[in-house]
Amino acid sequence: MKTLIWILLMAILIWASPAMAGSPGESGEGLGFLAAAIAVGASSLGAGLAVAIVGSAAMGAISERPELAGRAIIFLGLAEGIAIYGLIVAIMILTRL
Secondary structure, rough: OOOHHHOOOOOOHHHHHHHHHHOOHHHHHHHHOOOOHHHHHHHHHHHHHHHHHHHHHHHHHHOEEEEEEEHHHHHHHHHHHHHHHHHHHHHHHHHHH
16 A cells, blocks of 8 residues: 555656646646645545544444444544545645645
């Protein structure tokens, strides 16, 4: 997984280098769009991982003790909130451009 992240990072840097040499005004805007995309993508991956772990544990707990359903839904909502925070950060970045 680390290798894939490094390969992706190097590809972005190599791809962005000729674009930055073009004109000084456009590179900042492009990097802003890239930052917004990374914010949404990383937070969505984190939220998906959190929901997968919390959801499977919650279903196991609910099958043994049904009265824990309310708490399980609250924990799932907290895990999904990570993606919403990433979206809010991306909107804040895009409004600055």
